[in-house]
Amino acid sequence: MKLLIIEDEAGLRESIEAYFTEEGNICETAYDFSSAMSKVNLYRYDCIVLDITLPNGNGLDILKHLKAGQQADGVLIISAKNSLDDRLTGLDLGADDYLTKPFHLSELRARVAAIVRRKAFNGNNILTLHEIFIDLTAKEVKINQTPVKFTRKEYSLLLYFIANKGKVVSKSAIAEHLWGDSIDIADNFDFIYSHIKNIRKKMVEAGGKDYIQAAYGMGYKFTEA
Amino acid sequence: MKLLDKYNRINISVTVVIMLVTGVTYYFTIHAILTHQVDKALVVEEREVFDYVQLNHHLPQVFRTNHQEIIFTPADDRVKRKFIDTSYRDTKELDLEPARAIITSVMVGPQLYKITVIQSTVETEDLIEDVFLITLILIFILVIALFLSNRLILRRMWQPFYTILNQLKVFNLAEDKTVASVPSTIDEFTELDQAVGIMATKAKDDYLNLKAFTENAAHELMTPISVINSKLDTLVQTGQFSDPQSKLLNDIYNTVARLTRLNKSMLLLTKIENGLIHDQQIVNLKELLRTSFYQYEELLGSLNIKLITQLADCEVSASLLLMEVLVNNLLSNAIRHNLPGGTISVVLDQQQLRISNTGKDGRIDIERVFKRFQKSSASEGIGLGLTICRQICNNYGFDLQYQFSENSHQFTVNFTVSE
Numbered sequence: 305m306k307l308l309i310i311e312d313e314a315g316l317r318e319s320i321e322a323y324f325t326e327e328g329n330i331c332e333t334a335y336d337f338s339s340a341m342s343k344v345n346l347y348r349y350d351c352i353v354l355d356i357t358l359p360n361g362n363g364l365d366i367l368k369h370l371k372a373g374q375q376a377d378g379v380l381i382i383s384a385k386n387s388l389d390d391r392l393t394g395l396d397l398g399a400d401d402y403l404t405k406p407f408h409l410s411e412l413r414a415r416v417a418a419i420v421r422r423k424a425f426n427g428n429n430i431l432t433l434h435e436i437f438i439d440l441t442a443k444e445v446k447i448n449q450t451p452v453k454f455t456r457k458e459y460s461l462l463l464y465f466i467a468n469k470g471k472v473v474s475k476s477a478i479a480e481h482l483w484g485d486s487i488d489i490a491d492n493f494d495f496i497y498s499h500i501k502n503i504r505k506k507m508v509e510a511g512g513k514d515y516i517q518a519a520y521g522m523g524y525k526f527t528e529a
Numbered sequence: 530m531k532l533l534d535k536y537n538r539i540n541i542s543v544t545v546v547i548m549l550v551t552g553v554t555y556y557f558t559i560h561a562i563l564t565h566q567v568d569k570a571l572v573v574e575e576r577e578v579f580d581y582v583q584l585n586h587h588l589p590q591v592f593r594t595n596h597q598e599i600i601f602t603p604a605d606d607r608v609k610r611k612f613i614d615t616s617y618r619d620t621k622e623l624d625l626e627p628a629r630a631i632i633t634s635v636m637v638g639p640q641l642y643k644i645t646v647i648q649s650t651v652e653t654e655d656l657i658e659d660v661f662l663i664t665l666i667l668i669f670i671l672v673i674a675l676f677l678s679n680r681l682i683l684r685r686m687w688q689p690f691y692t693i694l695n696q697l698k699v700f701n702l703a704e705d706k707t708v709a710s711v712p713s714t715i716d717e718f719t720e721l722d723q724a725v726g727i728m729a730t731k732a733k734d735d736y737l738n739l740k741a742f743t744e745n746a747a748h749e750l751m752t753p754i755s756v757i758n759s760k761l762d763t764l765v766q767t768g769q770f771s772d773p774q775s776k777l778l779n780d781i782y783n784t785v786a787r788l789t790r791l792n793k794s795m796l797l798l799t800k801i802e803n804g805l806i807h808d809q810q811i812v813n814l815k816e817l818l819r820t821s822f823y824q825y826e827e828l829l830g831s832l833n834i835k836l837i838t839q840l841a842d843c844e845v846s847a848s849l850l851l852m853e854v855l856v857n858n859l860l861s862n863a864i865r866h867n868l869p870g871g872t873i874s875v876v877l878d879q880q881q882l883r884i885s886n887t888g889k890d891g892r893i894d895i896e897r898v899f900k901r902f903q904k905s906s907a908s909e910g911i912g913l914g915l916t917i918c919r920q921i922c923n924n925y926g927f928d929l930q931y932q933f934s935e936n937s938h939q940f941t942v943n944f945t946v947s948e
Contacts, residue, residue, distance in 0.1 A: 313752055319759035323766075384751035406755035406789050409762040456823075472765045476782040483824055485790055485857075495827035521775035522765060522782070 305350040305420050306330040310340040310366065311382070312358050320353065323409040324416075326470065337361025344370060344377070350420045351378040353412070356394070364397060371398040378419035382407070408477035410468045417467035433466055434528070435512050447510035457482050458503050465516065465526035474523040500524060533687065537679050541672055548668040556661055563653040564629060568612050571631040574599070574646045582635050588642060596626075596649035604643040608634040617649040626651040689713035693725055700729060702736045744799040747792045754792065758785050794913040797854065801920045812852045814843045814877055821856050825864060834867050837874040843882070845944050847925050855921045858914040859884045859940050866938065885939035892933040 307324055311317040312335050324331045332347075334340035336359040344352065344366060352370075356363040367379055381394045384405045394402050400419045403412060421429055421440065429440030437446040443459060445452050454462060464481055465473065475493045482499075504514050519525045530538075578599070581589040591599050598617065610633040617628035630647040692711045700708060708729040711722045761782060770778065800806055818840060829836055845852070863873045863886035871887035899919050918940075922929040928943040 313756060315756035316752070316759050319756070319763045322763050323759075384748050384755070405751045406758045406785070409759050474762065474765060474782055475779070476786050477762070480786070485793065495831050498827070519765070520770045521772060522770070522779050 306348075307332070307416070308340075308343055308347075308349045308352045308377075309333045310335075310352065310358065310363065311355040312336060313355075319409060320412065323413065323471070335359070337366070340366055341369065344375070348375065349377045350423065351380060351400075351416050353416065354379055354381050354399070356381060356383040364394065367394070367397045367399055376423065378416075378423050380412075380415055380419055382412070408474065408480065410464070410471060410473045410477045411481055413471070414464050414467040414481070418463075431463075431466065433469075436466075436507075438463070438466075447507055447512040450510045452506050452510045454503070454506065458499055458506075461499055462503055465524070469515075469526045469528060472519040472523050472525045478524070533680065533683050536683065537676060540679065541676060544672055544675060545668065548664075548671070552661060552664045552668070555664060556657060559657055559660055563657065564650075567629045567648050567650055567653060568631070571612070571629065571646050571648055574648075575631055575633055575644065578644055578646075579635060582637055586638065588635075588637055596651070598647045600645040600647070602643045602645070604634060604641050607641060608632055608643045610634075615647060617647050617651075619649070627654055686715065689715065689718040689722065693718070693722055697725060702732060707733070740799050740803060743795060744803075747796045747799070750788075750792050754785060754789055757781075758789075761785065791913070794917060798913060798917055798920060801851065801917065801924055804924070806848050806851060808848045808850065809846055810849060811844050812847050812849050814845060814852065814856070814882065815840045817849075817852055817856055818875060818877060818882075821853075821860055824857075825860060828864060829873075832864065832867065833870045834864060835870075835872040837872060839874075839876045841878045843877050843879050843944070845925070851921045851924070855918055855942070856882075858918050859942075862886075862914055862940075863938070880943060880945050882942045882944075883939060884941075885937050887936060888938045889936075891936075893931070893938065895931040 307329065309317055309320050309324075309331060311320065311333070314335070317333050317335065321331045321333055332343060332349075334343050338360060340354075340358065340363075341361075352366075354363045354366060363381065363383075367381070370377055370379065379399045381399045381402045382405060383394075383402070400422070401415050403415055421431065431438040431440055435448045437449070438444070439446075440463075445454055445459065445462065461478065461482060464478070475496055478496050479493050482496075500516055504516055508514055515526050515528065517525045517527055574597070578589060588601050589599075591601065596617070596619075610631070613630050613632065615628050615630045616625045618624070619626055626649045628647050628649045628651075630645055633644050633646075635642050635644055689711045693708075696708050696711075708726055710726060711718070713719050713722065761778065765778060818838070822836065822838070859882075860873075860875075863884050866888045867873065867886045868889055873884065873886045876883040898915050900916065919929050921927075922942060928941075930941040930943070932939045932941070
């Protein structure tokens with residue numbers, strides 16, 4: 305897929321770019337309003353990761369410009385502003401999703417993947433990966449044509465892993481993805497392990513491969529190998 | 530004691546003392562004047578006797594007139610002329626009356642006579658009594674008049690003061706209301722009013738600046754935290770780490786997560802306090818609680834905490850986001866401060882939400898906990914949870930109560946308090 309990252313903070317921009325640039329993804333970047341405008345005017349992207357506060361302009365104006373030109377680019381807003389008004393303004397203007405800083409790159413990746421899938425499959429949301437077949441609309445998972453029952457959290461975790469395949473996903477990122485802020489009361493993430501154990505078990509029992517590896521004590525990795 | 534009462538008390542007691550002293554002085558003065566008057570009459574009587582003796586060379590015939598009596602008694606020596614207080618026996622009523630007498634002597638031929646002229650002073654005494662009584666009545670009326678006028682006039686005069694005082698009592702920095710000016714014709718009160726107005730405005734400005742600073746600081750921190758977080762995410766992709774290294778990385782992750790939550794809570798609190806969250810809607814609390822229970826499912830399981838619920842349908846008009854925060858904060862507190870194998874009981878009806886949990890700490894000092902960054906030493910939280918809960922409740926006029934009984938902490942949110 306082809307992405308545009310509009311973010312003025314160099315450190316963050318580079319990290320996002322580095323995280324996304326793999327497996328044939330094309331990642332372009334813009335650091336201010338005018339360079340972003342010229343890019344969106346010249347090229348089309350599967351998804352635009354858009355920071356709202358930019359030098360010389362507001363990211364929401366870029367969004368308005370895109371919508372005025374009836375461009376189909378997916379837009380994900382990233383902002384340090386967490387106020388609901390900003391969020392609603394962004395979504396009302398036609399953004400596909402809104403992510404508050406700070407976030408885990410794996411979370412961003414999962415959200416972008418979801419946007420791109422929605423745009424690409426036009427409602428007919430089917431995700432396949434080797435023997436894994438996921439109907440995103442019905443939230444059904446089949447492995448080698450055998451339906452496998454996943455709980456809501458297991459299903460969400462599986463999608464999260466697939467969106468970040470080949471990447472090490474930290475335990476704290478998984479915890480935040482599944483439980484949100486309320487996870488701060490847990491003093492260990494043991495129950496992440498039990499969810500992952502369940503996913504593995506269900507997949508292997510249905511005749512699939514075990515794709516999930518523990519990654520040096522700090523997280524997990526979904527590998528295709 | 531109120532200024533008015535204190536003033537009245539002093540004023541009236543001073544008045545009474547002065548009046549009493551005046552009354553006593555008055556009494557003795559009048560008494561002296563009237564006695565002097567009687568003495569003069571006695572001297573006139575004495576002179577008449579002398580004149581009569583000089584003219585007729587015998588004693589006058591004695592008539593007993595009303596309230597007066599003249600007694601002649603033969604005497605051997607010349608008696609020293611003097612005035613005395615004595616008593617007089619009334620001829621008709623036969624009772625003793627106070628009297629004044631002059632004792633003197635006269636020579637009738639060779640015989641010396643002692644003359645005693647007694648004049649009853651009963652009328653004088655009556656007069657003095659009357660005067661004294663009138664004085665007392667006057668004092669009494671004066672005191673009452675003073676008391677009433679003080680109460681009425683002073684109360685009215687101090688009215689601006691009490692108005693200002695009441696405004697100060699209800700003055701709240703976080704509220705939008707300012708202190709209204711209280712016009713007054715009294716210079717002191719006008720000055721007080723101006724000083725209070727200036728002070729309130731300044732306090733409010735400072736407070737707003739401070740809040741704006743908190744919000745901006747928290748905002749500005751988000752970007753560097755984002756960078757750290759993203760760099761960490763990138764770093765863990767780079768390769769194999771040893772156990773100590775991965776432990777370090779995990780610690781950094783957790784610390785950054787903690788920093789993020791702290792920052793978010795501060796921002797949220799500032800926003801609630803500033804009334805910046807406006808997405809009021811009908812929130813189904815039963816649904817909300819169910820979602821929360823689902824979120825906490827594994828955590829409850831891992832701590833072996835039993836959840837007892839009794840949920841009726843309840844809808845409130847509030848921000849969904851804030852109600853989520855309220856419910857989640859109360860629930861996570863109930864989990865965090867619970868015992869392994871303890872219980873949490875959640876009861877929801879149309880009036881209130883009651884969350885109680887078993888706990889080890891004993892009673893908590895709730896007013897202290899409601900303050901920012903107050904937490905027990907065992908707590909892993911950031912110390913803003915209950916402050917946020919209370920602020921949310923304040924915002925919607927809910928009443929947040931805490932009770933502790935039989936090792937059970939209970940938080941109750943009453944929804945219908947001020948509706």
